[in-house]
Amino acid sequence: MNALPGAGLSLKPQYYEAALECDARGSWFEIHPENYMIEGGPRMAWLEAIRARHPISLHGVSLSLAADAAPEKRQLDRLHALIDRIEPHLVSEHLAWSAWRGTYLPDLLPFARTQAALERIASNIVQTQDALGRRIAIENPTHYLRIERHEWDEIDFLTELVRQTGCGLLLDVNNVFLSAHNLGFDAAQYIDRVPGDAIMEIHLAGHGPDADAGSGLLIDTHDCPIAPDVWALYRRLIERTGPIATLIERDGNIPAFDTLLSERAQAQQILDRERVAA
Numbered sequence: 001m002n003a004l005p006g007a008g009l010s011l012k013p014q015y016y017e018a019a020l021e022c023d024a025r026g027s028w029f030e031i032h033p034e035n036y037m038i039e040g041g042p043r044m045a046w047l048e049a050i051r052a053r054h055p056i057s058l059h060g061v062s063l064s065l066a067a068d069a070a071p072e073k074r075q076l077d078r079l080h081a082l083i084d085r086i087e088p089h090l091v092s093e094h095l096a097w098s099a100w101r102g103t104y105l106p107d108l109l110p111f112a113r114t115q116a117a118l119e120r121i122a123s124n125i126v127q128t129q130d131a132l133g134r135r136i137a138i139e140n141p142t143h144y145l146r147i148e149r150h151e152w153d154e155i156d157f158l159t160e161l162v163r164q165t166g167c168g169l170l171l172d173v174n175n176v177f178l179s180a181h182n183l184g185f186d187a188a189q190y191i192d193r194v195p196g197d198a199i200m201e202i203h204l205a206g207h208g209p210d211a212d213a214g215s216g217l218l219i220d221t222h223d224c225p226i227a228p229d230v231w232a233l234y235r236r237l238i239e240r241t242g243p244i245a246t247l248i249e250r251d252g253n254i255p256a257f258d259t260l261l262s263e264r265a266q267a268q269q270i271l272d273r274e275r276v277a278a
Contacts, residue, residue: 146183169199
């Protein structure tokens, strides 16, 4: 099995066979666990075959940790069963909410960073980690609209969550770039302030302009190559933190596997260069 940290790819059914045969040094794959909470079938068979050769990371989208309610026990039980079966190198979730009193929304929604939200989310993270029997990483969100009721700076909020719960961070560099563009703050300053020793995984992805040309917003599309400005922020981060397992996310307009491997190789080169420099 490959050793981490290295550069990985989102695992998609379009290239299960290519992923299984991939021999790129340091390669690994990430899945949304919600797609694999099943007893058997061809999808699970492929995952177990790939897991026999490559590390797997689980990146959840459904625990709704920022909601005003605890994570559902049934969902945690199903996730725990998948963890036991796959033995992933990392389990992560989003700092967002997507469920409200039995209603489930197909989005990762924002919240005001209040003291009450901090206490609620910290409790939900602790409950999740206790139920799963392991540390998880929390991903920084993408922002599109300014929320006026924030009581905490985002970096301070994330740092306090780490301190209170023992969780780690999944730093999505593309999210930082988009949020900085959309809200008007300095992305490089954000990158420099993130507590590097708390980062367990990094995400890189492509983005594009909002369909409404007048909005001026950039959208986290995951359907195109990583932008040069995002690569620059990534290099800046790795120069400070050293190598950290890094994922190339691609969820739409899936190209040939070799094209994804080329983009993955760019991240691997940056990791290798910093490893040699250290």
